[in-house]
Amino acid sequence: xxxxxxxxxxxxxxxxxxxxxxxxxxxxxxxxxxxxxxxxxxxxxxxxxxxxxxxxxxxxxxxxxxxxxxxxxxxxxxxxxxxxxxxxxxxxxxxxxxxxxxxxxxxxxxxxxxxxxxxxxxxxxxxxxxxxxxxxxxxxxxxxxxxxxxxxxxxxxxxxxxxxxxxxxxxxxxxxxxxxxxxxxxxxxxxxxxxxxxxxxxxxxxxxxxxxxxxxxxxxxxxxxxxxxxxxxxxxxxxxxxxxxxxxxxxxxxxxxxxxxxxxxxxxxxxxxxxxxxxxxxxxxxxxxxxxxxxxxxxxxxxxxxxxxxxxxxxxxxxxxxxxxxxxxxxxxxxxxxxxxxxxxxxxxxxxxxxxxxxxxxxxxxxxxxxxxxxxxxxxxxxxxxxxxxxxxxxxxxxxxxxxxxxxxxxxxxxxxxxxxxxxxxxxxxxxxxxxxxxxxxx
Amino acid sequence: xxxxxxxxxxxxxxxxxxxxxxxxxxxxxxxxxxxxxxxxxxxxxxxxxxxxxxxxxxxxxxxxxxxxxxxxxxxxxxxxxxxxxxxxxxxxxxxxxxxxxxxxxxxxxxxxxxxxxxxxxxxxxxxxxxxxxxxxxxxxxxxxxxxxxxxxxxxxxxxxxxxxxxxxxxxxxxxxxxxxxxxxxxxxxxxxxxxxxxxxxxxxxxxxxxxxxxxxxxxxxxxxxxxxxxxxxxxxxxxxxxxxxxxxxxxxxxxxxxxxxxxxxxxxxxxxxxxxxxxxxxxxxxxxxxxxxxxxxxxxxxxxxxxxxxxxxxxxxxxxxxxxxxxxxxxxxxxxxxxxxxxxxxxxxxxxxxxxxxxxxxxxxxxxxxxxxxxxxxxxxxxxxxxxxxxxxxxxxxxxxxxxxxxxxxxxxxxxxxxxxxxxxxxxxxxxxxxxxxxxxxxxx
Numbered sequence: 010x011x012x013x014x015x016x017x018x019x020x021x022x023x024x025x026x027x028x029x030x031x032x033x034x035x036x037x038x039x040x041x042x043x044x045x046x047x048x049x050x051x052x053x054x055x056x057x058x059x060x061x062x063x064x065x066x067x068x069x070x071x072x073x074x075x076x077x078x079x080x081x082x083x084x085x086x087x088x089x090x091x092x093x094x095x096x097x098x099x100x101x102x103x104x105x106x107x108x109x110x111x112x113x114x115x116x117x118x119x120x121x122x123x124x125x126x127x128x129x130x131x132x133x134x135x136x137x138x139x140x141x142x143x144x145x146x147x148x149x150x151x152x153x154x155x156x157x158x159x160x161x162x163x164x165x166x167x168x169x170x171x172x173x174x175x176x177x178x179x180x181x182x183x184x185x186x187x188x189x190x191x192x193x194x195x196x197x198x199x200x201x202x203x204x205x206x207x208x209x210x211x212x213x214x215x216x217x218x219x220x221x222x223x224x225x226x227x228x229x230x231x232x233x234x235x236x237x238x239x240x241x242x243x244x245x246x247x248x249x250x251x252x253x254x255x256x257x258x259x260x261x262x263x264x265x266x267x268x269x270x271x272x273x274x275x276x277x278x279x280x281x282x283x284x285x286x287x288x289x290x291x292x293x294x295x296x297x298x299x300x301x302x303x304x305x306x307x308x309x310x311x312x313x314x315x316x317x318x319x320x321x322x323x324x325x326x327x328x329x330x331x332x333x334x335x336x337x338x339x340x341x342x343x344x345x346x347x348x349x350x351x352x353x354x355x356x357x358x359x360x361x362x363x364x365x366x367x368x369x370x371x372x373x374x375x376x377x378x379x380x381x382x383x384x385x386x387x388x389x390x391x392x393x394x395x396x397x398x399x400x401x402x403x404x405x406x407x408x409x410x411x412x413x414x415x416x417x418x419x420x421x422x423x424x425x426x427x428x429x430x431x432x433x434x435x436x437x438x439x440x441x442x443x444x445x446x447x448x449x450x451x452x
Numbered sequence: 453x454x455x456x457x458x459x460x461x462x463x464x465x466x467x468x469x470x471x472x473x474x475x476x477x478x479x480x481x482x483x484x485x486x487x488x489x490x491x492x493x494x495x496x497x498x499x500x501x502x503x504x505x506x507x508x509x510x511x512x513x514x515x516x517x518x519x520x521x522x523x524x525x526x527x528x529x530x531x532x533x534x535x536x537x538x539x540x541x542x543x544x545x546x547x548x549x550x551x552x553x554x555x556x557x558x559x560x561x562x563x564x565x566x567x568x569x570x571x572x573x574x575x576x577x578x579x580x581x582x583x584x585x586x587x588x589x590x591x592x593x594x595x596x597x598x599x600x601x602x603x604x605x606x607x608x609x610x611x612x613x614x615x616x617x618x619x620x621x622x623x624x625x626x627x628x629x630x631x632x633x634x635x636x637x638x639x640x641x642x643x644x645x646x647x648x649x650x651x652x653x654x655x656x657x658x659x660x661x662x663x664x665x666x667x668x669x670x671x672x673x674x675x676x677x678x679x680x681x682x683x684x685x686x687x688x689x690x691x692x693x694x695x696x697x698x699x700x701x702x703x704x705x706x707x708x709x710x711x712x713x714x715x716x717x718x719x720x721x722x723x724x725x726x727x728x729x730x731x732x733x734x735x736x737x738x739x740x741x742x743x744x745x746x747x748x749x750x751x752x753x754x755x756x757x758x759x760x761x762x763x764x765x766x767x768x769x770x771x772x773x774x775x776x777x778x779x780x781x782x783x784x785x786x787x788x789x790x791x792x793x794x795x796x797x798x799x800x801x802x803x804x805x806x807x808x809x810x811x812x813x814x815x816x817x818x819x820x821x822x823x824x825x826x827x828x829x830x831x832x833x834x835x836x837x838x839x840x841x842x843x844x845x846x847x848x849x850x851x852x853x854x855x856x857x858x859x860x861x862x863x864x865x866x867x868x869x870x871x872x873x874x875x876x877x878x879x880x881x882x883x884x885x886x887x888x889x890x891x892x893x894x895x896x897x
Contacts, residue, residue: 049594056598083745122757126740130636132569132614137592141581154578156672160503164676172677173745177569177615177636182884185742191754194740194886195644198569198615198636206633213651219738219761234597235577239614242607304563304623304632310526311611311620324559324629328657440616441623442632 017212018286018293019448021105021279022394025096025228026381027272029069032100035381035391036398039406040424044256044380046270052137054237058248061255062232063272063382065093075099077111080187086170087183090133093228093275093387094180095187101224102188105279105291110189117189118289125192125220126185127211128277129203129227130177131385134235143167180228184277192220198386201346202302202436203227204276205389205444209300211280221285226390228275231383236271243313243439245269245350245383259379261347262354262414269348272382276390278397295397298431298449299335301328305441312441315353319360325443326364326435333447335431337365340372340447342405342427344392344434347376347419348383356437358417373427374419375399379410389436389444396432396448403429464653465722465729465895468550468715469835470543472536474510474708474822479543483839485821486847487868492822493691493706498670499574506684508691509670510708510823512536527621529608531570536711536828537618537666538625544662545626548715549727554627555660562630562658563619564649566641568667568827570613576604578672618666630658636827639787640882641665642712643830647736647888649716659721664831668709678707681746683791695824697788697817697849698795698863700856705789708823712831714838731838735768735891737761742885748793749885752801755787758887759805759877766891768875770806779812781891782871783846785833785878786863788817789824794881799859814871816864820850830880830888837876837892845870 024031027045028038038045045063054060072084072092076099087095102109107118147163149155173179178196185194193214197206204227211223231240240246247258247268260266286293305321308314316322330337345357362369377392384391399405407424414420435445469479474492476482492510501507517535518524520542527538545551555561584597611617616634623632631652637644642665649663669678678684685704687694695706722729739761741754748754763770768780787798803810818836825832840846845868852865875893882888 052592052594052597054594054598056595056602086745121742122739137581137597138590141585141592142590144578144581145585145587148582152582154582156500157503159672159676160501160505164504164680167676167680169680169682170746171680172673173681175677176638176884178638178882178884178886179745181637181740181886182745185740185885186744189742191740191742191757193738194637195635195648195738196637196886198634199619199632200614200616210633210648213655217651217655234592234594234601235610238598238601238605239610242605242610302562302631302633303559304619304629306627306629307620307624310624311529311608311617313607313611321629328631438616439611440614440620442616442619442634 015216016283017215017280017297018283019278019295019297019397020281020286020291020293021101022397023097023100023104024276024391024394025070025093026274027063027065030096030100032394032398039380042407042409044409046255046258046382049232052234057237057241058246059270061249061258061270063270064232065273070096072096076187077113086173088133088174089230090130090228091180091183094128095183097228097275097277098184098224101277101279111187119222121189121191123192123221124190125211125214125223126181126190126194127207127223127225128181128184129197129207129386130180131229133175133177134233135175137234184224190224199442200438200440201385201388202438202442202444203386205436205446206302208278208390208393208446209302209444212297212300215280215282222281224277225280226277227386229385229387230273231271231385232273240271257410259349260410261349261376261378262417262419263411264413266349266351266354268350269378270382272384274381274384274387274391276387276394278393293451295400296449296451299329299333299447301325301332301445303443305443307441312439315356315437317356319356321443322357322360322435322437323363325445329445329447339431340433341429342373342375342432344375344396346388346436348378370416370418372418373405374417375406376408376419392434393446393448396434399432400429400450461654463719464650464716464733465719466714466731466838467717467722467727467729468544468548469838470540471712471832471835472512472515472539473710473832474512477515477539486818487845489848489850489866490821491692491850493694496670499672501675504675505679505686506675507688510706511670512710521625526624529612530621531612532668533567533570533666534618534621538621540664540711540713541622541662544713544715558627558629560630560659561628562652562661563622563628563632564645564661564663565619565634566645566665566827567615567618567634569615571671572673573605573609574672580604628662637886638882638884639826639829640880640886640888641827643880643888643890644738646834647738647890650733650736653716653718660717662713663716664713665828666711667825667827669826670707670709693851695790695820696851697790697820698859699852700854702790702795704791706823708825710825711828712835729895731841731892732895733890733892735762735766737889739887740885748797750797752797752804754887755798755801755881756804758889762889762891779809781813781875781877782873783840783876784813784815785837785876786815786817787879787881788819790819796858799861802861811861814846814862814864814869816847816849818847834878834890837878840873840876841894844872
């Protein structure tokens with residue numbers, strides 16, 4: 010078989026999470042055992058089973074502060090999802106000490122034609138106030154929406170570029186313009202698996218020689234009305250009672266796990282061919298050692314109820330291990346999706362047991378959703394960025410909320426130093442796609 | 453002609469094709485209508501579009517997914533994108549012979565789609581929003597909205613809008629367990645999906661890939677969005693004449709809908725099971741404009757890079773005639789949307805790649821007949837390349853009545869043309885800057 014020829018390293022990580030811009034903000038919060046979950050700032054969500062979300066406060070992130078002057082006007086046509094990607098990209102680029110067009114200097118580090126971009130995206134929700142304001146202008150005498158008035162007059166109340174906020178490939182569009190990435194670019198839209206699938210595709214694109222570097226990951230905001238509604242309908246939402254502590258709601262793998270809350274966040278990595286990174290004198294943070302993808306056979310077709318035995322997840326993990334040429338024994342920690350939804354947790358637990366056998370209960374699990382909720386297409390890349398930080402710090406972050414986890418090392422605990430060489434990150438998705446990546450210390 | 457150059461890499465062949473389009477739901481019937489330059493455009497029936505700037509589109513008609521799947525109950529909640537994909541996929545699956553002898557190892561059978569987002573539940577979404585509108589605050593009241601929406605919307609209808617749901621339906625119907633992806637790079641999506649599926653096979657990560665696209669944007673917000681961008685033709689009086697790629701009087705694209713699907717496999721796998729290769733993919737190129745949010749790079753730089761990369765991979769020199777004195781490729785399936793900007797820039801890009809030979813290469817746009825299938829466009833156009841090679845005939849560009857003096861390539865105006873075709877290139881360029889090209893050629897052992 011024709012296999013990967015070029016090794017791929019991670020030279021930068023960028024995240025935008027409810028803890029703010031940058032991996033350090035997220036890392037500190039995770040180590041301190043914080044949760045960002047609380048009431049929604051933009052809408053009163055108390056009509057849903059829970060009013061809680063994991064949302065980024067305005068004072069922690071302003072996209073205008075991270076775009077070059079030449080792109081500032083374009084922030085007007087950015088949905089929240091696009092803003093998250095743009096912020097994460099700037100962070101990742103700066104972390105990797107790469108000069109791009111955005112720095113407005115004479116020369117750039119990566120030739121534009123050799124610079125790819127793979128940013129996973131979700132189903133982007135329209136800004137409800139903007140759209141409804143326009144829709145309301147087309148009401149008839151009975152107060153109801155009149156499609157005839159909409160077609161003839163109402164649509165003019167939407168800005169001409171309205172749709173461009175919501176096309177999933179506009180995340181990559183803005184990022185590639187800002188950083189001048191003219192190499193291969195793709196927009197993978199497989200719900201929560203989107204960003205790990207994107208990272209895997211970047212790895213293949215670099216591996217086959219079609220690019221030397223890629224900005225890769227994903228971003229999504231689910232902290233809006235439709236995001237909330239669809240999570241509720243997909244049986245992903247935790248029901249809470251008035252007065253309940255929002256920071257304790259999400260409890261992955263706990264016997265009393267009751268669901269998750271919508272989050273918003275973006276994660277992007279700078280991936281580079283090891284040879285190209287060495288040639289520019291970059292110090293890689295970690296190696297992207299292996300990747301695997303698969304499809305589950307879901308009992309309800311749509312994947313609302315996951316494959317109970319987690320076989321699809323097993324297939325993705327085993328493919329990633331084979332790709333890395335590693336045995337399961339070499340994995341020192343795992344960042345699963347860990348959603349806190351009983352059936353999804355059970356499928357992940359079953360998969361971990363199938364792959365790791367007797368060791369399954371001894372491998373530390375790192376859980377992120379209690380802190381940042383479900384960031385959709387952002388999840389896997391945020392997890393990958395955390396994995397990189399675990400390796401460079403040789404430390405496991407704290408875990409919160411989970412008590413009595415059966416069969417996994419997932420109970421609440423404080424942060425601790427740990428000898429870590431390889432971390433497995435995996436994400437199953439609503440819809441049944443699975444992706445797994447292995448991130449390893451530089452030898 | 454000789455076999456392609458990269459003999460150290462596995463050869464990847466097409467063994468199945470299927471489509472559901474505005475011109476029909478079977479390979480041969482649609483192909484015949486394309487060669488006859490028929491039009492699939494008509495007034496929109498999917499919603500009341502009578503007052504919109506654009507009132508017409510090319511809709512899939514008389515289609516029933518029940519005729520294509522084993523048990524329609526399994527797909528009871530399927531939205532239009534999934535319904536179209538199930539129809540095209542089942543044709544391709546059958547042509548590949550998998551309906552009789554399914555693949556031995558489902559874990560080696562993957563899926564790569566360029567499927568669009570599903571259709572919003574317009575009535576209930578708009579209704580909920582308006583019920584919850586607070587004009588004094590100029591905002592939606594979240595509590596009222598939740599009450600309204602929870603009382604009106606339905607779970608499956610909402611979940612089906614996720615763009616990865618066609619994957620879920622196809623995986624379930626055909627028991628596909630290998631690598632599974634959906635990409636959504638606007639109008640380039642299904643070309644990119646086929647290209648990445650090809651790359652997955654070449655690398656050895658699967659033996660078989662189902663690849664293609666499915667999409668409809670013929671809904672209230674799709675037409676609204678494109679009308680606001682002034683990208684659609686507004687030639688209301690004459691839908692069949694509205695899509696006019698490369699014609700001086702072109703005025704925007706016409707929306708189509710549907711799905712194209714192919715089965716790709718390694719030649720080794722096809723041979724082992726005695727399957728008949730229909731064509732071979734030998735090159736895939738992908739690039740990004742990184743130029744502007746609303747405009748294509750005016751020199752066609754990104755498009756040219758994608759074509760060049762595909763040709764290099766296929767071992768084809770675009771500036772040299774082949775051994776028989778023909779152009780190095782004999783047909784270009786154009787992106788050819790019928791917007792002023794696309795057709796001019798695509799022409800420039802083709803010239804940039806092929807130099808003086810560009811004028812010798814027939815290049816047509818089937819969007820003139822079945823409209824623009826957006827994410828699904830590339831997969832359907834790819835299949836026309838496979839058929840052009842098989843039958844030695846290329847489809848025309850309908851409605852090319854007024855040549856544009858700046859567009860001086862051979863766009864195969866109005867009438868299909870017989871000519872021996874061994875190698876084609878299929879191009880698609882996405883709004884947002886992603887460009888993809890595929891080289892497909894006659895299979896020769």
